[in-house]
Amino acid sequence: MRLTSKGRYAVMALVDLARFDGINPVSLRDISLRQSISLDYLEQIFSKLRKKEIVQSVRGTQGGYILNRKAKEIKLTNIFDAVDEKVKTVQCKKESKKGCNGKSTKCLTHNLWDELETHINNFFDKKSLDDLVKENFERRL
Amino acid sequence: MRLTSKGRYAVMALVDLARFDGINPVSLRDISLRQSISLDYLEQIFSKLRKKEIVQSVRGTQGGYILNRKAKEIKLTNIFDAVDEKVKTVQCKKESKKGCNGKSTKCLTHNLWDELETHINNFFDKKSLDDLVKENFERRL
DNA sequence: ATGATACTTGACTATTTTGGTCAGGTTTAT
DNA sequence: ATAAACCTGACCAAAATAGTCAAGTATCAT
Ligand code: FES
Ligand code: FES
Numbered sequence: 001m002r003l004t005s006k007g008r009y010a011v012m013a014l015v016d017l018a019r020f021d022g023i024n025p026v027s028l029r030d031i032s033l034r035q036s037i038s039l040d041y042l043e044q045i046f047s048k049l050r051k052k053e054i055v056q057s058v059r060g061t062q063g064g065y066i067l068n069r070k071a072k073e074i075k076l077t078n079i080f081d082a083v084d085e086k087v088k089t090v091q092c093k094k095e096s097k098k099g100c101n102g103k104s105t106k107c108l109t110h111n112l113w114d115e116l117e118t119h120i121n122n123f124f125d126k127k128s129l130d131d132l133v134k135e136n137f138e139r140r141l
Numbered sequence: 142m143r144l145t146s147k148g149r150y151a152v153m154a155l156v157d158l159a160r161f162d163g164i165n166p167v168s169l170r171d172i173s174l175r176q177s178i179s180l181d182y183l184e185q186i187f188s189k190l191r192k193k194e195i196v197q198s199v200r201g202t203q204g205g206y207i208l209n210r211k212a213k214e215i216k217l218t219n220i221f222d223a224v225d226e227k228v229k230t231v232q233c234k235k236e237s238k239k240g241c242n243g244k245s246t247k248c249l250t251h252n253l254w255d256e257l258e259t260h261i262n263n264f265f266d267k268k269s270l271d272d273l274v275k276e277n278f279e280r281r282l
Numbered sequence: 283a284t285g286a287t288a289c290t291t292g293a294c295t296a297t298t299t300t301g302g303t304c305a306g307g308t309t310t311a312t
Numbered sequence: 313a314t315a316a317a318c319c320t321g322a323c324c325a326a327a328a329t330a331g332t333c334a335a336g337t338a339t340c341a342t
Contacts, residue, residue, distance in 0.1 A: 001261065002229040002328095003142055003254060005301060008241075015249045027317060035249070036242035041302055047319070060310025061316045088143040100149075101177035108156045108176070108277055113144060116264055120142065123260050127253070136249055143299095146330060168288060182331055188290070201339025202287045 007085030009037050010045050011132070014079060017055070018071045018133050025064030045083055052082035071130035080124060087120050089113035148226030150178050151186050152273070155220060158196070159212045159274050166205030186224055193223035212271035221265060228261050230254035 012035050017026045028046060032039040046065060049055045054074060055065045067074070080086065090113045091100035099107040153176050158167045169187060173180040187206060190196045195215060196206045208215065221227065231254045232241035240248040 001142060001144055001148070001226065003257070004299085005232065007142070008232060008250060008254070009301095011253070012248060012250045025317095029317075036244070038302065040304075043319070044302090050319095057318060058310095059308080059318050060312095061314095062311060063309085063317050065318090085142065091146065091149060103177070107153060109149065109153045109273070111276065111280070112152070112268070112273060113149070116144075116261075119264050120257075120261060123257055132250070132253060135252065139252070145328090166288095170288075179331065181333075184290075185331090191289095198289060199339090200287095200289050200337085202341060204288050204339070206289090 004085055006045060006083050007080055009035075009041065010049065010079050010083045010085070011076065013037065013042060013045065014049070014054070014067075014074070014129055015132050015136065017065060018067060018129050021067050021071060025058040025062070025066050027064040030064075048083050049079070052078070054078060054082055067129075071133060072128050074129040076124040076127045076129075077121065079129075087117055087124075089117045089120075145226060147186060147224050148221055150176075150182065151190065151220050151224045151226070152217065154178065154183060154186065155190070155195070155208075155215070155270055156273050156277065158206060159208060159270050162208050162212060166199040166203070166207050168205040171205070189224050190220070193219070195219060195223055208270075212274060213269050215270040217265040217268045217270075218262065220270075228258055228265075230258045230261075 013031050016031050016035055020026050028039055028042045031037065032042055046055060046057075050057055050065075053068050056068045057063070057065055090110060092098065092106065092110065094114075097104065097106075099105055099110060101107050154172050157172050157176055161167050169180055169183045172178065173183055187196060187198075191198055191206075194209050197209045198204070198206055231251060233239065233247065233251065235255075238245065238247075240246055240251060242248050
């Protein structure tokens with residue numbers, strides 16, 4: 001069970017961005033330099049964040065990105081969802097009645113993985129971008 | 142964040158095996174057929190489980206595998222550990238003081254991922270093989 | 283004894299996912 | 313005008329995953 005870089009970078013970049021929220025747009029170039037993330041890769045990530053209305057873009061010189069909602073209202077769930085970093089524990093299709101084993105009943109462990117998925121998602125549902133910025137600020141004191 | 146088949150199969154196979162615990166050894170062939178898991182793949186998995194003393198092997202005709210400890214004392218953590226299905230959320234090396242960004246301090250999100258890792262591991266620490274067998278039995282009623 | 287069953291080991295491989303890069307745009311402030 | 317910055321899609325290499333395959337060895341039932 002590993003977290004991918006895409007999800008990690010998305011959150012990292014947004015925390016960086018959120019710190020300047022309301023001051024001015026933040027360019028990907030700056031985030032790239034500060035967080036050591038490839039600029040090209042960041043562009044892919046922000047394209048998705050924009051489509052899911054997590055951020056807004058400001059084009060042209062002095063442009064960049066700004067948050068499209070309040071940091072308190074952006075949960076990790078939203079971010080992960082936007083960049084397709086989904087939590088997937090079961091093998092089967094959930095809607096289907098068939099199990100991952102091809103049989104007509106769910107496998108011995110289906111229920112367990114489903115519980116696990118819920119458990120993990122609970123974590124993501126609770127944490128907001130605002131929480132992260134604050135925790136990070138406190139740790140500096 | 143996805144669970145791999147190796148971890149999923151390991152637990153699935155052990156639940157199957159645990160149901161016959163104390164009655165007789167269970168052959169991988171049987172598990173393979175019942176759970177629709179490749180026999181060759183199961184062999185790899187059980188080799189690891191044996192090395193970590195989760196199961197014991199009984200060779201020869203009518204042989205198979207039996208649990209090496211009580212089902213109540215086998216936690217998901219132990220199983221996942223045995224088959225190298227580790228939960229990995231941070232990018233950096235934990236012991237190192239350096240961050241995943243190559244800088245001398247941990248990145249903005251390090252702490253978050255560390256929390257997440259703990260959160261997930263809590264789940265695995267709680268669940269035992271015995272729990273799983275029982276839950277499964279109850280669901281049948 | 284001897285076959286059949288089942289564990290044991292190690293190498294090998296195909297597929298998928300990941301983590302990017304690259305090339306070529308378009309927009310807009312100065 | 314021009315440079316800064318966003319935008320898009322195609323492309324690609326490395327790593328991880330999910331197996332397969334081959335060649336054993338041990339043990340039991342008959
Ligand atoms: S994971 Fe859903 S049936 Fe096995
Ligand atoms: S994950 Fe540890 S420093 Fe970024």
